[in-house]
Amino acid sequence: MKALLSLLLLLFFGELQAQKITLSGTVFDVKNKPIENVNVYLKDSFEGVLSDANGHFSFVVEDTLINDVLVLIHHDFEDIEEVIVTRESYHKDFVMLEKEGLLGEIIIKTKSKRKRERVESIDFSAMDVVSTAGSPGNIVGVIGTMPGAQVNGEDGRLMIRGGKADESGIYVNGIRVFEPYTATVGNVPVRSKFNPFLFKGMSFLAGGYSAEFGEALSGVLQLDTADDIDASRKDVSISILGGSFGQTHQWGKNSLSYHLNYLNLGAYTALVKQRYDSQKPFSTASAEVVFKRELKEGGYKLYTAIDYSSMAYRQEMLPSQQVDTLALQSMNVYLNSLYFKRFSPYLRLDVGTGVGYVDYTGDKNERHIGKERWDLSQKIKMSYQWNGNLRSFIGADVQLAQLDLTKGMRRDYENRNFYTTRFALFFESDWNLRSGFSLRMGVRANKYSAISNWTLEPRTMLTFQLNAKQQLSFSYGVFNQAMNLEQGMNVKQEDWMQANHYILNYTYEFKKRMLRAEVFCKDYSKLLLTPIGKTNEYSQLGEGYAKGFDLFWKDNSTFKNFEYWITYTYIDSKRKEMYWNEWIQPSYIAKHDLSVVTKYWIEQWKLQVSMTYHYATPREFYAKNAADKLIYKSSAIHDVSLSWAYLLSAQKILYASVNNLLGRHPVYAYQFAQQGGQPDQINASATRFVYIGFMWTISSNKKLNQLDNL
């Protein structure tokens, strides 16, 4: 018993004797900056602490002797292990090296890099497209509300910062889309053909874009289909304009979707009075097929679309009272395939192919145009990540195009053929430099069969990360474009049309709010001049400029269930181009352009209400004949659109939208007659456009069988 007592006493005493040993130190990176949140601990006992904002750590161990390993771990840095044997307090400073070449790390790095890219591009989702009033389901319609973009009422195509619609390139999975819009004749506005739900991400770059893309003087729109295979489901939608049916089938690591769509304006135009008489209402039948296959360390994605459209109508033009007869028929096939493979975590290969076919006939009064066009594009790109701070890609792009054009008046047709090839090589690198700077430098070399010279286009962007929320970037680039095929038939091209972009961007992001301000300056040279009446005296002495700024504010978090964005663009642009060998403001430009997009979710009613307001100042129009110096101004645009989406259930959505709620009658543009005189006005085909539709998604695995044992 005595012994027991003494033992207990000894134990107690021993306990009292246990010393307190303090382990402390500071952790720095190679730039001597303290590292926060380093997990510092003893390997055996798990005792430890996280370093504070000054990189300092300190913890107390109650023991007489420490014979252990001190471990320092941090997500972004290489581990450190230090054997320590000590009876006294211990202090040491550590320098941690940044992790490089680890797979997990690279994924994170490229993700944060993608965040950096957001500075130059604006990303948006399918929901943004569908839920924005004024552009039901039309991708280009939504982009029209983004900074730097403009879409004119009588045209419908995307124009970027004072550039013509021709100067914008649209890409799917990095492959050019040859015919991104629905067919048109006369002044019927077009729509984008793509179903927004096919794409996981859409990003819009208003100039200063990467060397991977070319042949667009103004900017590019990139659409990417999701890499992941889709789950099985069926989609049905019915609207007052038509209906569509789609199905996705998934088996193993494959998925196949098809989407059939039929649209006919006949019933609608019979109900709602239009400005024109339709003899054959606009109708489109289309089909889209998407096939995806997941492969080992890679995948394959195929997108194909086919559509057939036709229409015929008569329209009285005012004030001339001339009656225009318009008709079109168009058949379009597009195929886009992408194969990608990762050979190692650092090396990725992308092989993309695009094939397009268009068969089009359009008649306007006695004038007839028939086009048969083939396009083929093949692209190879190799991307390599050298280390955490440097990545590069290199690639080549070949495009073949063939156009068979029939043109004429009253059966007196002329048929011409034109064939071109383009070839481009591109290389680009991205560096993360020290202290928040990163630099992108690229170069693109282009060759076009009709032009003897190669061009070399340097592209660069310097980004400075002021802090976690603010970024400043400057980009500069040279962009070339050859004339389009139809122009190329009439003109012997001597050189590329060229534009230089200078863009300064400031972005401030905090708590789901984003402020983005951009100042831009573009100068154009070697544009085509074709003096009226003297078509043989064409030259490439045309020039132009566009400068201005845009502001973008997006806020998803200040108000509950309310999301909005505001965009303002100012453009000052003048050109000497086409018929005008003197500086004029091009007719497609609106000097001030304002969009306010709002979306409000009413929880009790399961209803989303969206309203879009668009304002644009009048555009200026000139007669082709230079003698007539009169400027015709179109109307200022004030458009209020409203839409409602009512969720009957997750799978059933009832949708309604109205454009031009205020019922205004703007003159969009003017059409000048050959003989001169007062031009005709171009207006919307009807005051308002009302759309009502119902969408239904049927998921194939409604309730799992496993739940039956409930």
Add this chain to the structure above:
Amino acid sequence: MRKLFTLILGVFSLMSFAQSKYELGMQKALQQWKDGQPKEAMAMLDRIAASDKENWIPVYYKVFIGITQGFNNPKEENTTIIIENNRAIIEDWIVVGGEEWYVLKGMNETLELITDPMTKGMTQSPIIVKAYEEAVKLNSTNPRALYSLASFYLNSAKYMKVDVPYYKKMLERSIELFDQQKSEVPFYPSWGKDWAVKTLSNFSSKE
């Protein structure tokens, strides 16, 4: 007497020593979390995970704590980083970890949804439902899988029409299963009953 005592003491200390390394660490981590020190708890779990690279339990709790923290402040910018990191971890463990990790995946994707419900609701919902359904498919008696699937549907009833009685039944079933659960594996996930009961009472009181 002395011999006996030293023997007992020796056995005891040996046992407690065998336990200490992993179990004491886990206990301490979970205690820290309970005491409102999630950051410290996660650091502790990281240390344990680093010492035992084959064991998914410490990593599971680390991800789980990260997600529950995210639920408290989904609008925090840090949350997006947590979600991305969690995705990478879940991807690594989902084959080994089985249904519990599918539940975790569904939770992580739910966190992504609530960072911006208006724009992400439509795209995230099928991903979340798929993850939970996969968990149920792997083990239809896992109470967390049933609870997660049922509560996701019930909570979406605010936004869309849902077969409420069906999922309430599923929730009730999960509560039964919560009471029956036991595992040989120390620290095997067992959470969820309180939440299931609370969700059920929320939906019962509404009617």
